[in-house]
Amino acid sequence: MTARTSSLTVSALMLALALLLGACSNSESPSGQASSSPAQTGSESGSGESPSSSPSSGPSEEAAPEAAFPRTIHAANGDVTIEKQPQRVAVVHWGYNDSILPFDLNSVALALPFTEKQSVLRTDAYKPYVDRLDELAIVGENTAVNLEALLAYAPDVIIAGNAINKDIVDSLTKIATTVVLDEEKTDVWGDWPSVVTEFGRILGQEETAAGFIADFRANVETAKEKLASIEGSVAFVQIRAKEAWLQGTNYLPTYYEGMGLKAPESSEMEEGAQLSLEGLSQLDPDYLFLGQFNVSDPSLPALSDEWTQSGVWSTLKAVQNDRVYNIDGQLALGYGPLGHSYGVQAILAALSP
Numbered sequence: 001m002t003a004r005t006s007s008l009t010v011s012a013l014m015l016a017l018a019l020l021l022g023a024c025s026n027s028e029s030p031s032g033q034a035s036s037s038p039a040q041t042g043s044e045s046g047s048g049e050s051p052s053s054s055p056s057s058g059p060s061e062e063a064a065p066e067a068a069f070p071r072t073i074h075a076a077n078g079d080v081t082i083e084k085q086p087q088r089v090a091v092v093h094w095g096y097n098d099s100i101l102p103f104d105l106n107s108v109a110l111a112l113p114f115t116e117k118q119s120v121l122r123t124d125a126y127k128p129y130v131d132r133l134d135e136l137a138i139v140g141e142n143t144a145v146n147l148e149a150l151l152a153y154a155p156d157v158i159i160a161g162n163a164i165n166k167d168i169v170d171s172l173t174k175i176a177t178t179v180v181l182d183e184e185k186t187d188v189w190g191d192w193p194s195v196v197t198e199f200g201r202i203l204g205q206e207e208t209a210a211g212f213i214a215d216f217r218a219n220v221e222t223a224k225e226k227l228a229s230i231e232g233s234v235a236f237v238q239i240r241a242k243e244a245w246l247q248g249t250n251y252l253p254t255y256y257e258g259m260g261l262k263a264p265e266s267s268e269m270e271e272g273a274q275l276s277l278e279g280l281s282q283l284d285p286d287y288l289f290l291g292q293f294n295v296s297d298p299s300l301p302a303l304s305d306e307w308t309q310s311g312v313w314s315t316l317k318a319v320q321n322d323r324v325y326n327i328d329g330q331l332a333l334g335y336g337p338l339g340h341s342y343g344v345q346a347i348l349a350a351l352s353p
Contacts, residue, residue, distance in 0.1 A: 073202055076162040077169060077180040085204045090137075090155035092145045092172065093164045093181075095188045098336020099195040100159070101129035102212045103205050108133055109153045111140030118297040120330050125342035151175050159202065161188075192337050216337060220258045223348045230351055232286025233264040237275060238333050239290050241301040246283070247291070247333055248272030254340050255347060277307050281316060287351065288318035291329025325350040 070083045090109035091100045097110050112119045116138055120126055130136060139150040145168055150158070158178040160169060165180070172178040179202055186194045193213045200209025236247040236255065248271045249256045249263050256263055263269045264285045275283075294300035304326075307313050318324050325346075332343030 069204060071201075071204070073179050075179045076182040077173070077178065080177060080179050082157060082177060082179075082202065084156070086155075086157040086202070088154065088156045089203070090139060090150055090153060090158045090176070092140060092150065092158060092168075093161035093188075094140070094143050095164065095335060096159060096161070096195060096199075098334070098338045099188065099192055099199055101126070101338060102196070103199060103203055103208055105203070106133060107135040107137075109137040109139045109150065109155060111143070111145050112138060113143055115141050118300070120296055120328070120339070123296065123328060123331065123342075125328075125331055125338055129338065147171055147175070157202065159199070189335050192335060192340070196337060212337065216341060219341070220254060220344055223344050224258065224260045226348060227259060227261070227351055229353055230261070230287075232262065234261040234287040234289070234351075235264050235280075235283060235285035236289045236291060236333060237280065238329050239292050239302050239304045241294075242303055244275045244280075244303050246272045246275040246279075252333070255343065259344065259347065261347075277310055277312050280307075281312050284317055286317055286321070287323045287325070288316065289325050289327055289332070289347070289350070291333040292326050293329045295328040296330065 069085050070081055073080045073082065087105070088107045088109075089100065089105055091097060092111045094111050094113040097112070100108060100110075112121075121130055121136075137149065137153045139153055140146050143164075145165070147168070150172075155176045158172050158176050160172055160178060160180045161183045162169075162180050163183045165172065169178065169180055172180075181195070181198060186198050188195045196209045196213060197206075200206040234255075236252060238245040238247055246266075246268060248269055250270050251272055255261055264283045266283055273279075280288075290304050292302055292304070294302050313319055316324075327346045327350075328342065331339035332346055334340075
């Protein structure tokens with residue numbers, strides 16, 4: 001990726017930065033935590049998107065014609081007019097990263113839920129989207145937005161969320177035109193198509209948004225047909241350093257409802273719950289997917305390494321029948337379209353007869 005020289009001169013940049021930071025000191029603190037999401041207790045992120053449901057219309061009342069500008073977006077921070085089609089787009093809600101990359105853009109700035117080293121930016125699932133960018137700027141890590149880096153990036157438009165970014169909205173609007181999405185109406189945690197649809201309106205790329213969503217749903221349906229002969233229960237467990245979380249059916253409708261997979265019988269299967277090895281042995285699924293969160297950074301520990309040393313582990317049906325599959329938990333058990341696309345393909349590859 002090539003770096004693009006900012007249109008600001010050094011002196012102008014420093015002056016602008018001094019004025020901005022002087023006016024909004026301490027506004028850079030994180031407004032959301034990567035270790036907890038609104039969608040599920042004990043999980044970093046939610047993913048209640050259902051492939052059979054139509055995407056939400058989002059905050060805009062009616063989409064303007066493709067690429068017609070100026071256009072007005074009805075957002076959580078009022079009516080926002082975008083004068084020209086955005087070319088440099090900054091996304092400061094760490095949950096929206098998956099949803100911006102499918103669009104036809106040359107320059108994107110992102111705030112990350114973790115460090116860049118631990119992020120999924122270099123994974124095979126992200127590679128086709130990242131490689132086609134001329135510029136990818138990081139303007140925040142561990143959910144904290146770096147206003148200085150954002151100002152230096154000089155975005156045409158900033159996209160934010162009214163909950164995650166509530167403490168810095170005033171600061172953002174001083175940097176560039178800012179569209180703040182209502183996170184209840186455009187719910188990335190449970191309905192990423194609503195976010196992708198709204199991004200299409202903001203960017204003047206409605207057809208790109210609709211095409212991506214349609215392709216995703218078609219792929220899920222194809223996967224369901226190919227796995228129709230699978231018998232037995234399938235469980236997804238998020239693995240962290242010292243904790244594990246059973247992912248509920250309400251949290252993973254794309255895989256259970258969309259792909260037709262059968263969940264183990266348990267009172268905790270709908271919402272999911274923190275899980276011990278003993279709890280997993282009681283669940284005893286026929287197929288077990290371990291969503292590892294150290295794939296991008298293998299130096300991080302994983303609780304499953306301890307599990308495999310236990311005699312209880314060897315009693316599991318999935319272990320005895322060689323039906324345990326490690327997948328990237330940040331992607332497959334996340335909440336965005338690229339992560340879900342990876343998950344569908346990873347599950348299909350593992351379970352295909």
